[in-house]
Amino acid sequence: MDAVTDLKSRLAAVNYVADDTLATALALAIDLKRPLLLEGEAGVGKTEIAKALSTLLETRLIRLQCYEGLDANAAIYEWNYQRQLLAIKASEHEQTSAADIERHIFSETYLLKRPLLQAISEAKPAVLLIDEVDRADEAFEAYLLEILSDFQITIPELGTISAVSVPHVVLTSNGSRDLSDALRRRCLYSYVDYPDPERELAIILSHRPDIEERLAVQISRFVRALRKEDLEKAPGIAETLDWAAALTGLGVSSLDHDPDAVQASLICLLKTEADAAAVTREVTSRLAGEAA
Amino acid sequence: MIASSQTPITRRMAGFIDHLRLNDFAVGPAETRLALDILDRIGPLERAHAQQGLKSLLSARQAEWDKFDDLFEAYWFRRGRERAAAKPVNAHQRATARHPGIWSGHLPAQAASGLASSSGTEDDRDTSGTASGRVVASMAHQLRQTDLRHIADPEELAEAERLAHTLATAIRDRLSRRYAFADTGRKLDFRRTFRANLGHGGEPITLVHKARPDRPVRIVVLVDVSGSMALYSRVFLQFVRGLLSAWIDADAYLVHTKLVPVTDILREPDSLKAMTRLALMADGFGGGTRLGDCLKVFNDRYAKRALNARSVVMILSDGYDTGTPDLLSRELKRLKRRARRLVWLNPMLGWRDYEPVTRAMAAALPLIDHFAAANTLDALAAIEPELARL
Numbered sequence: 296m297d298a299v300t301d302l303k304s305r306l307a308a309v310n311y312v313a314d315d316t317l318a319t320a321l322a323l324a325i326d327l328k329r330p331l332l333l334e335g336e337a338g339v340g341k342t343e344i345a346k347a348l349s350t351l352l353e354t355r356l357i358r359l360q361c362y363e364g365l366d367a368n369a370a371i372y373e374w375n376y377q378r379q380l381l382a383i384k385a386s387e388h389e390q391t392s393a394a395d396i397e398r399h400i401f402s403e404t405y406l407l408k409r410p411l412l413q414a415i416s417e418a419k420p421a422v423l424l425i426d427e428v429d430r431a432d433e434a435f436e437a438y439l440l441e442i443l444s445d446f447q448i449t450i451p452e453l454g455t456i457s458a459v460s461v462p463h464v465v466l467t468s469n470g471s472r473d474l475s476d477a478l479r480r481r482c483l484y485s486y487v488d489y490p491d492p493e494r495e496l497a498i499i500l501s502h503r504p505d506i507e508e509r510l511a512v513q514i515s516r517f518v519r520a521l522r523k524e525d526l527e528k529a530p531g532i533a534e535t536l537d538w539a540a541a542l543t544g545l546g547v548s549s550l551d552h553d554p555d556a557v558q559a560s561l562i563c564l565l566k567t568e569a570d571a572a573a574v575t576r577e578v579t580s581r582l583a584g585e586a587a
Numbered sequence: 588m589i590a591s592s593q594t595p596i597t598r599r600m601a602g603f604i605d606h607l608r609l610n611d612f613a614v615g616p617a618e619t620r621l622a623l624d625i626l627d628r629i630g631p632l633e634r635a636h637a638q639q640g641l642k643s644l645l646s647a648r649q650a651e652w653d654k655f656d657d658l659f660e661a662y663w664f665r666r667g668r669e670r671a672a673a674k675p676v677n678a679h680q681r682a683t684a685r686h687p688g689i690w691s692g693h694l695p696a697q698a699a700s701g702l703a704s705s706s707g708t709e710d711d712r713d714t715s716g717t718a719s720g721r722v723v724a725s726m727a728h729q730l731r732q733t734d735l736r737h738i739a740d741p742e743e744l745a746e747a748e749r750l751a752h753t754l755a756t757a758i759r760d761r762l763s764r765r766y767a768f769a770d771t772g773r774k775l776d777f778r779r780t781f782r783a784n785l786g787h788g789g790e791p792i793t794l795v796h797k798a799r800p801d802r803p804v805r806i807v808v809l810v811d812v813s814g815s816m817a818l819y820s821r822v823f824l825q826f827v828r829g830l831l832s833a834w835i836d837a838d839a840y841l842v843h844t845k846l847v848p849v850t851d852i853l854r855e856p857d858s859l860k861a862m863t864r865l866a867l868m869a870d871g872f873g874g875g876t877r878l879g880d881c882l883k884v885f886n887d888r889y890a891k892r893a894l895n896a897r898s899v900v901m902i903l904s905d906g907y908d909t910g911t912p913d914l915l916s917r918e919l920k921r922l923k924r925r926a927r928r929l930v931w932l933n934p935m936l937g938w939r940d941y942e943p944v945t946r947a948m949a950a951a952l953p954l955i956d957h958f959a960a961a962n963t964l965d966a967l968a969a970i971e972p973e974l975a976r977l
Contacts, residue, residue: 319636319640323625486649
């Protein structure tokens with residue numbers, strides 16, 4: 296399908312290297328106007344997809360970061376209570392009837408739009424990123440379900456607001472809680488895995504054009520091997536990029552030349568004490584030898 | 588643009604959806620329609636893209652995602668062989684196909700009928716028993732103090748299992764009977780309401796509610812089902828079934844040579860069905876317990892989802908581990924970092940003159956918050972305070 300290849304090259308133009316599977320899912324999500332649910336380990340670039348998509352489509356990125364206890368007020372809309380009170384106070388000396396005041400203070404001027412309402416009231420379809428949806432609780436999932444199926448929001452005082460445009464919705468999940476089947480069925484699904492060495496190489500080269508290709512190849516192989524080690528927290532793509540930057544900064548041209556610098560720079564990749572202790576100099580030199 | 592239901596491709600696609608459903612995918616007619624739509628957009632000749640497109644439409648979780656390619660391959664490209672493999676086996680046939688060895692005591696007809704008839708009364712007991720907390724009748728007193736390995740009669744065993752279940756439901760109810768202040772509760776909190784409305788001259792304008800608080804604990808249970816533990820595990824699993832209800836966050840895993848998550852099975856309302864499925868799973872392994880390895884798998888794969896700062900981890904095992912004590916102790920340490928309390932139930936602790944000297948037990952002992960016997964039903968009941976307190 297041309298659309299997929301086309302989308303892939305357009306994503307590459309905005310520095311996102313996608314594989315075929317992801318590009319297909321993304322193309323379908325845009326085509327069918329369905330939300331796309333992305334699952335995978337932390338650091339495989341789930342959130343970046345939404346950012347790349349918004350750059351690519353030249354539209355706004357609206358991000359809703361989920362957390363435990365996230366409720367409709369923070370996610371959909373809220374009445375600007377203080378402003379309403381002020382309006383009532385101000386109109387006390389005028390001869391307005393109670394009904395008029397009520398109509399006035401429950402108008403759109405006093406409505407605070409939160410991400411979900413904002414996303415459906417954009418003139419040009421926005422990219423709505425609902426990040427780490429597994430962190431929000433089940434009640435919120437139910438709201439989300441309603442909005443994602445009808446793209447309209449009912450505000451009791453104001454009536455139903457339908458979508459001006461249907462946003463491109465991207466949901467991400469780290470699997471800290473199992474999502475409901477209902478939500479999963481609403482979405483297209485893609486499991487994002489750590490990239491293979493070729494793709495990781497392409498990512499490094501696209502983000503750090505100044506790096507020597509030989510070093511980049513070594514980095515991608517080294518990180519690949521490191522992920523297979525028994526680590527508590529495997530390094531993600533962002534860590535790889537950090538490390539690539541650190542190595543260029545330290546003037547390392549090949550992983551097997553300067554073991555001290557390489558070992559010191561591993562702090563970019565290893566984020567827990569146990570992992571740092573597990574990857575000793577011997578392990579590093581073995582992995583570096585394999586990668587070189 | 589969508590092909591009508593008469594065309595061969597529509598029928599084939601419906602067959603594919605059916606094929607997926609047999610493999611535990613949650614897909615229905617709506618998906619069939621969308622799948623045809625996707626095929627229409629991509630074009631059926633673009634095989635790789637069509638496969639990827641259908642994959643992202645039809646799978647909804649990682650397990651399905653991993654399985655999809657094989658199923659796709661099997662259905663569309665190797666028709667004859669795989670169709671035979673995917674033939675539906677009805678649930679009854681599957682259940683009665685094999686009567687596994689160690690659990691077979693569970694399956695005879697009289698035990699089965701004992702369980703089935705008791706399951707009807709359990710619900711009544713639940714509701715009437717909430718006020719008194721513990722609901723075990725005195726008739727059962729003798730049974731409660733008998734070491735479970737001495738129970739041989741299948742009917743007595745079924746009775747013991749029923750008691751274990753009832754005990755657990757009683758504990759569950761005790762855990763959250765208290766009401767606490769809440770924004771949207773079902774009951775009014777009068778004291779707070781009066782206080783809040785003093786400013787309105789006592790007119791109850793602001794209402795303050797209360798509700799039962801969030802589940803105080805999350806329980807994760809790892810049950811050793813090796814041969815040496817078989818008798819205890821069965822009764823204990825009934826106990827775990829009682830804990831696993833919509834009310835409380837709980838997860839259960841079987842520990843053997845492999846770790847098997849069984850939460851879903853234990854949630855099965857029909858006691859006999861649940862235990863039969865468990866029996867089939869427990870029978871699938873051989874050899875001794877590899878506790879350290881199992882804990883490692885748990886820590887790597889499930890701990891992030893299953894544990895939080897309010898978790899109590901219960902391990903039921905006799906500590907006869909074929910792995911190295913180092914591994915066990917390291918994995919227990921990792922477990923401890925995520926969980927609040929670690930409770931180890933060792934049925935042998937209830938025996939006279941037993942000392943926890945197995946290497947695994949010795950390695951684990953310093954890390955355990957509460958080490959208790961679980962050889963009688965009374966002993967099981969005694970862990971309740973450990974669950975209620977963090």
